[in-house]
Amino acid sequence: MSMEKAVKLIAKVNYVVVFTGAGVSAESGIPTFRGKDGLWKRFRVEDLATPQASARNPRLVWEWYKWRMRIVFQAKPNSAHLAIARLEKEGVVKAVITQNVDGLHQAAGSMNVIELHGSIRRARCTACDFKLEFQEVPLENLPRCPKCRSLLRPDVVWFGETLSLDAWRRAVGEAMRCDCMIVVGTSGVVCPAAYIPLLSKERGALIIEVNVKQSALTSVADVFLKGRAGEILPAVARAILDERCLST
Numbered sequence: 001m002s003m004e005k006a007v008k009l010i011a012k013v014n015y016v017v018v019f020t021g022a023g024v025s026a027e028s029g030i031p032t033f034r035g036k037d038g039l040w041k042r043f044r045v046e047d048l049a050t051p052q053a054s055a056r057n058p059r060l061v062w063e064w065y066k067w068r069m070r071i072v073f074q075a076k077p078n079s080a081h082l083a084i085a086r087l088e089k090e091g092v093v094k095a096v097i098t099q100n101v102d103g104l105h106q107a108a109g110s111m112n113v114i115e116l117h118g119s120i121r122r123a124r125c126t127a128c129d130f131k132l133e134f135q136e137v138p139l140e141n142l143p144r145c146p147k148c149r150s151l152l153r154p155d156v157v158w159f160g161e162t163l164s165l166d167a168w169r170r171a172v173g174e175a176m177r178c179d180c181m182i183v184v185g186t187s188g189v190v191c192p193a194a195y196i197p198l199l200s201k202e203r204g205a206l207i208i209e210v211n212v213k214q215s216a217l218t219s220v221a222d223v224f225l226k227g228r229a230g231e232i233l234p235a236v237a238r239a240i241l242d243e244r245c246l247s248t
Ligand code: NAD
Pocket: 020, 021, 022, 023, 024, 025, 026, 027, 030, 031, 032, 033, 034, 035, 038, 099, 100, 101, 102, 103, 117, 184, 185, 186, 187, 188, 189, 190, 210, 211, 212, 213, 214, 215, 227, 228, 229, 230
């Protein structure tokens, strides 16, 4: 019933934006942070994903990131990423705002992707403006900048760091503009990212949430679709595209 309701509502809107978290990539084999099998059950955030941790023990931090990069480089976009990309191609979805660092939305064919937390597939120099796009996991223990020989670091946003102003501005712009936001696979507790759906809600947008369980954002959702992203999103996409065919 709520799937039908969601589709009927989405058919009436003009500008859909998708907001994703680690749950959208769970079925690609990439562990989430929180939850039963989440990474934070096995690791301590303050040892691995903070600027202080990197200053204290860059080797350990790079080891952890290289392990995660190995998982990401082997992963393939799943049916949720593909359905979102298809909806963009068909003109329904205008942008994807993601908290993920895995690049799987782009791999699925999404074009307008805003990465709020950077990308694990990139590194940047800790001293100059050099950035490097990895095609595979680097071999060096401590990757260095080819321009100035300073240490490189993963081009991601660590806890306690500010987001890229450009990514944040673009995300806020899309959040204010959309009349429907589909929120997928996020616990909604990482700020300021979690404010994005709240901004859209405040502006009157319809909020549709897809998650295997309730999140901190469920209270603002107009429709909650409980289930795996890889099952729900292809069904939603199919129904929206069918509905559009019928109405044209
Ligand atoms: P999170 O780990 O806090 O929460 C994951 C959410 O996904 C939970 O609400 C869970 O119920 C839901 N979920 C799990 N499997 C699902 C499925 N198959 N279908 C639908 N929902 C599912 O993740 P978050 O909210 O994105 O916040 C954590 C931070 O972790 C982000 O800032 C992100 O940068 C980082 N992160 C990224 C990746 C990645 O790039 N793939 C992986 C882990 C963590």
